[in-house]
Amino acid sequence: MQTLTINTPSCASTIYCGSGAFAARTALLNRERLFVITDSNVKKLYGGLIEQIFGNAPCHVLPAGERSKNYRRLMQILAAMLSAGVTRSYTVVALGGGVVGDIAGLAASLYMRGVDLVQIPTTLLAQVDSSVGGKTAVDFNGVKNIIGAFYQPREVIVDPMFLSTLPRRELRCGLGEIIKYGALDSDIYGRLTAQDNLFDAAFLEDMTFACISHKAAVVCADERDTGGQRKTLNLGHTTGHAFELYYKRRSHGEYVLIGMYYELFIAQKTGRCAPEYARSLIALIKKVIKKVPAFADAESAAGFAKYDKKNAEGSHISLIAPGAVGGSVEIILPAEEYCHYIAQCRDSLIQEEDKHA
Ligand SMILES: NC(=O)c1ccc[n+]([C@@H]2O[C@H](COP(=O)([O-])OP(=O)(O)OC[C@H]3O[C@@H](n4cnc5c(N)ncnc54)[C@H](O)[C@@H]3O)[C@@H](O)[C@H]2O)c1
Ligand SMILES: [Zn+2]
Known part of the structure; x- marks a missing residue:
């Protein structure tokens, strides 16, 4: 596993990259204080793993696809976080492709003015690009990525095992x-x-x-x-x-x-x-x-x-x-x-x- 830290004026963001990164890094997360966001395809493929690793942590599942990256879905995530009793000491885990990463990142930046965020990208595009760098957004009124924030994840866990199921x-x-x-x-x-x-x-x-x-x-x-x-x-x-x-x-x-x-x-x-x-x-x-x-x-x-x-x-x-x-x-x-x-x-x-x- 290789490690890299991005030091920006807003915070430090560490990237753990390579086989075994998922098991090693998720073992260190506090299961009692997690809110997981994923999409329907990832849930179908990795539901067992999600349960095994994140236990009873609340898991919000978006319908797969770009069409979920919108304001209404963002509000639904925030409502689910509120009703799950998420507090500032929680960590949002974004487990999915760029769509999940972008909307979950924005939700994490907004909820209580910002809770910790861990990105776990599961598509090649999200692994090489979108999960890193802190750009988060949703599409609005037909315009792509028009509502968003710069919000650095505390860590990014990039594990190639997810690519084995990728079309x-x-x-x-x-x-x-x-x-x-x-x-x-x-x-x-x-x-x-x-x-x-x-x-x-x-x-x-x-x-x-x-x-x-x-x-x-x-x-x-x-x-x-x-x-x-x-x-x-x-x-x-x-x-x-x-x-x-x-x-x-x-x-x-x-x-x-x-x-x-x-x-x-x-x-x-x-x-x-x-x-x-x-x-x-x-x-x-x-x-x-x-x-x-x-x-x-x-x-x-x-x-x-x-x-x-x-x-x-x-x-x-x-x-x-x-x-x-x-x-x-x-x-x-x-x-x-x-x-x-x-x-x-x-x-x-x-x-x-x-x-x-
Ligand atoms: N924030 C940034 O800097 C940045 C940069 C580039 C792109 N983006 C955004 O990223 C989005 C595109 O990301 P994407 O290409 O990952 O799309 P996506 O999140 O829609 O994922 C593509 C498809 O792969 C499925 N999938 C995810 N993981 C899988 C796995 N391990 N096995 C099988 N199927 C899996 C998803 O359910 C989906 O159907 C766009 O909304 C784009 O705007 C953001
Ligand atoms: Zn691009």
């Missing part, structure tokens, strides 16, 4: 974020390019700690996302989120990879990324999603980027794209030029498809 689609989702880290970190990039099977369990375990280490350093430097460093973690996300909002069909991580592909095209066209490096990243992307879609409506979908406050600067779109090995570049373009490049990239994908037909 391949969810592994692909986590790999989307891992490849994003590859574009930001030369060491991760080197290991990804040297690996044939990105789905290999031992490899994913190594990658998880590497990605967490990268994110931890960024969070220490820029916890509140104001200094520019944390913004780099949005690589591929401007276009990825726009496609995700418009199409809603694939997982978040797949859209991140698709977004990266389209943004790599823009980075090359604007002379910000060398073709050879772009080709190597594209090869990595294609190890996870065999065929990058030539979305018929790519231009309209990209228009959604304008509605995301994080990317829109007046009439311009800002995106974080791969630049050189281990370094990203911020590209700011007029919205029409951005949409034009996206359409060009789509057309080049269609041409490629025709060539292979």
Whole structure:
């Protein structure tokens, strides 16, 4: 088990990562003072383990899926905490993917102005990314993550045993974020390019700690996302989120990879990324999603980027794209030029498809 501590002005957050982390760390929790939050899929798969480890601690079960990440469900959690008699000396345990982690984290930050929080991520995406860093949120009025707080977990317990039940689609989702880290970190990039099977369990375990280490350093430097460093973690996300909002069909991580592909095209066209490096990243992307879609409506979908406050600067779109090995570049373009490049990239994908037909 490897350990890492994030020291931020708000508090210290320790991450325990590796096989055996779950058994070792949960044994130290006070069962009499826990409030567990999970989702219906995790409960179905790990109900026995939950009972064995957390005993009679109250366990609040959310319906699985992004649709639970809302204000109404948040209020239900807070009501359940109140009726279970949770006090300030309790610890909220978030056992699940990013949805559980985000809503449980926000509930922990609000209840009695903050009770201790332990994150136990059970998806690859939550292990490599969302459980670390203290961003919590729910979606509201159709806007993603619009109500939230920065709230660091006291500890994060990352145990690869949970990945054995994860469907391949969810592994692909986590790999989307891992490849994003590859574009930001030369060491991760080197290991990804040297690996044939990105789905290999031992490899994913190594990658998880590497990605967490990268994110931890960024969070220490820029916890509140104001200094520019944390913004780099949005690589591929401007276009990825726009496609995700418009199409809603694939997982978040797949859209991140698709977004990266389209943004790599823009980075090359604007002379910000060398073709050879772009080709190597594209090869990595294609190890996870065999065929990058030539979305018929790519231009309209990209228009959604304008509605995301994080990317829109007046009439311009800002995106974080791969630049050189281990370094990203911020590209700011007029919205029409951005949409034009996206359409060009789509057309080049269609041409490629025709060539292979
Ligand atoms: N806070 C952050 O910094 C941050 C960063 C990235 C993403 N997020 C958020 O994370 C969420 C996405 O997280 P996610 O991809 O983990 O989605 P998720 O929590 O919906 O989990 C995906 C699916 O996997 C199931 N599942 C969970 N653990 C399992 C296991 N061990 N075996 C089998 N099935 C399991 C879940 O029930 C769900 O159906 C989004 O809401 C996103 O906004 C937050
Ligand atoms: Zn993401």
